[in-house]
Amino acid sequence: MKRFVLISLLLVCATSAFAAAFVALDRKSARMLTDEATHTVPTIVALWSTDCPHCKKNLGLFADMVKADARLRLITVAVEPLSAEVSASLDRIRVPGVRYVYGADAPEAIAFALDPKWRGELPRTLFFDGHGNRIAISGAVDRASTRKSLGLADRR
Amino acid sequence: MTHLRTLGAAVALAIVLSSLPEPASAAEPKDKATMAGMTAMGKKLRVELGSSAAFARDGQLLAVAKQGDHLLLYRSGDQGANWSPPAIVNARPEAISGDGENRPKIAFTQDGGVLVSWTKPLGKPNTGEVRLARSDDGGASFTPPITVHRDRQEITHRFETMVVGGDGRIYLVWIDKRDLESAKATKKPYRGAAIYAAVSDDGGRSFKPEVKVADHSCECCRIATAVDTDGAPLILWRHVFEPNERDHALAKLKTDGTPASVERATFDRWKVDGCPHHGPALAVAPDGTRHAVWFNQKGGEGRAFYGRLTAGGIVGQRFVGGEQAARADIAIAGHRIGILWKEFDGERTQLHAEISEDGGASFKRLALGAASGASDHPRAITSGKDLFAYWRTELEGMRVFRLP
Numbered sequence: 001m002k003r004f005v006l007i008s009l010l011l012v013c014a015t016s017a018f019a020a021a022f023v024a025l026d027r028k029s030a031r032m033l034t035d036e037a038t039h040t041v042p043t044i045v046a047l048w049s050t051d052c053p054h055c056k057k058n059l060g061l062f063a064d065m066v067k068a069d070a071r072l073r074l075i076t077v078a079v080e081p082l083s084a085e086v087s088a089s090l091d092r093i094r095v096p097g098v099r100y101v102y103g104a105d106a107p108e109a110i111a112f113a114l115d116p117k118w119r120g121e122l123p124r125t126l127f128f129d130g131h132g133n134r135i136a137i138s139g140a141v142d143r144a145s146t147r148k149s150l151g152l153a154d155r156r
Numbered sequence: 157m158t159h160l161r162t163l164g165a166a167v168a169l170a171i172v173l174s175s176l177p178e179p180a181s182a183a184e185p186k187d188k189a190t191m192a193g194m195t196a197m198g199k200k201l202r203v204e205l206g207s208s209a210a211f212a213r214d215g216q217l218l219a220v221a222k223q224g225d226h227l228l229l230y231r232s233g234d235q236g237a238n239w240s241p242p243a244i245v246n247a248r249p250e251a252i253s254g255d256g257e258n259r260p261k262i263a264f265t266q267d268g269g270v271l272v273s274w275t276k277p278l279g280k281p282n283t284g285e286v287r288l289a290r291s292d293d294g295g296a297s298f299t300p301p302i303t304v305h306r307d308r309q310e311i312t313h314r315f316e317t318m319v320v321g322g323d324g325r326i327y328l329v330w331i332d333k334r335d336l337e338s339a340k341a342t343k344k345p346y347r348g349a350a351i352y353a354a355v356s357d358d359g360g361r362s363f364k365p366e367v368k369v370a371d372h373s374c375e376c377c378r379i380a381t382a383v384d385t386d387g388a389p390l391i392l393w394r395h396v397f398e399p400n401e402r403d404h405a406l407a408k409l410k411t412d413g414t415p416a417s418v419e420r421a422t423f424d425r426w427k428v429d430g431c432p433h434h435g436p437a438l439a440v441a442p443d444g445t446r447h448a449v450w451f452n453q454k455g456g457e458g459r460a461f462y463g464r465l466t467a468g469g470i471v472g473q474r475f476v477g478g479e480q481a482a483r484a485d486i487a488i489a490g491h492r493i494g495i496l497w498k499e500f501d502g503e504r505t506q507l508h509a510e511i512s513e514d515g516g517a518s519f520k521r522l523a524l525g526a527a528s529g530a531s532d533h534p535r536a537i538t539s540g541k542d543l544f545a546y547w548r549t550e551l552e553g554m555r556v557f558r559l560p
Contacts, residue, residue: 051282051376052431085281106530106550108500112480119451119458119482121432138453140429 022082024103030113039128042150043073047124050085054140055123063095205532206259209546211539220260225249229295236556245289245298251277256533257378258315265359266324270295273318284314286330290360304328304354304363311337317379322387326356329391347372348396353413367413372396378435385444392438402426421465424452439488449484460484487536494543494559496534504528524557
């Protein structure tokens with residue numbers, strides 16, 4: 001029992017430490033993050049904000065899909081500066097993956113670097129199929145369209 | 157993956173470096189409100205730049221901006237070249253929304269009062285109250301703020317806007333989620349949020365109980381206001397038409413705040429379950445023509461648009477600016493129509509304007525300035541027959557451009 005409690009405590013600590021790890025974006029790192037060549041596995045880059053209810057729906061779906069399929073990778077980008085609410089929102093729906101937030105660079109420059117076709121509407125999701133292709137979709141998506149956008153529609 | 161780890165480490169290092177105190181430079185923020193982003197540790201936080209400005213009848217320009225938990229009112233006697241030390245609007249500190257879509261507002265009453273309205277965020281995410289303070293000494297001091305609505309649930313009453321009708325009544329209009337929350341409680345579907353209004357007939361000292369203007373507004377776009385030729389307020393907002401078309405609706409309000417009419421105003425049919433975060437703007441010409449600018453995705457492409465709203469549909473709809481044009485605003489002074497917008501050019505944000513002297517049939521284009529840091533939405537403002545652009549930017553402060 002003691003061992004179980006110790007392991008549980010360590011897990012809680014590890015989870016908390018992970019949850020607190022955010023990386024701030026500037027225009028250069030945003031450009032690197034969304035460079036098709038850097039994604040060699042199917043990857044979802046989910047742009048979201050704390051005041052966007054539809055974003056939370058997408059994040060919940062993506063979290064479930066990534067947990068169920070080890071081939072997928074999820075990266076989240078909060079399009080706002082780091083705050084307790086940013087962290088709590090991701091923790092509340094147990095969103096895995098690397099967590100980015102907007103840094104001190106001009107928001108319009110970061111947005112342009114992430115996706116020049118994106119005009120600020122949320123959620124905005126960039127789907128990389130791992131073979132150099134990218135699809136961007138605004139708004140809530142479902143499981144089938146996510147799989148299709150990741151190039152997984154015909155694969156099991 | 158290794159690549160991303162390297163990227164993460166590099167950016168983490170950049171955060172540490174950027175947290176060091178910055179040397180003084182020519183690019184130092186000019187206005188004190190911008191300085192609010194610097195903490196005692198020297199770490200630079202994102203400043204909420206959302207700000208408004210308006211000319212008083214005596215030609216003085218007043219601007220309101222957030223600094224921490226206070227709103228500060230600045231005054232300029234020379235069209236924004238110099239600003240006075242600020243007056244504090246809310247003596248007691250409180251949370252204040254200060255982003256571009258949800259910024260503090262200024263209005264002038266017919267009995268000489270200065271009004272400032274804002275949204276006060278509450279504890280739960282996306283909740284707030286609509287607040288208002290009045291000054292009887294031209295903005296030197298303000299009464300303690302009041303909450304303009306009776307409903308005190310910890311829910312959304314946010315994105316307020318303020319307009320003074322031709323008869324002097326003050327109308328506060330905002331996005332309200334009481335109907336959405338009721339629907340949720342009874343597990344019924346409800347599209348979007350609602351628009352509510354409260355009216356004051358004593359110059360903003362008190363407000364009558366709020367009334368509903370319309371169900372099914374979008375949740376987080378600014379609401380546009382204008383005064384019609386008969387003095388009645390007009391409001392234009394992003395609506396959620398069935399099933400999920402986020403176009404705009406136009407309402408004319410009666411003196412009790414209820415709508416005399418609600419019409420669909422735009423027909424771009426942007427179907428999205430999402431948050432555009434991009435509200436419209438509206439201005440009425442002396443001949444009654446309603447000129448509007450708005451943002452929508454049409455044919456898969458997000459663009460800023462201009463058009464004249466008529467009962468039979470939009471006349472003269474066209475793009476405003478290029479592919480990156482955003483945050484358009486519009487104002488009318490005399491017979492001149494001014495449109496502003498910003499456009500990111502890959503390096504900097506450019507501020508552009510268009511002016512029409514023939515009722516919107518043709519426009520001439522001007523480049524006004526640029527910002528290399530963050531910037532608020534530009535605001536088109538008027539003084540008599542003159543048009544101005546007011547633009548608050550992170551590095552340069554509060555900037556005013558007279559449109560020739």
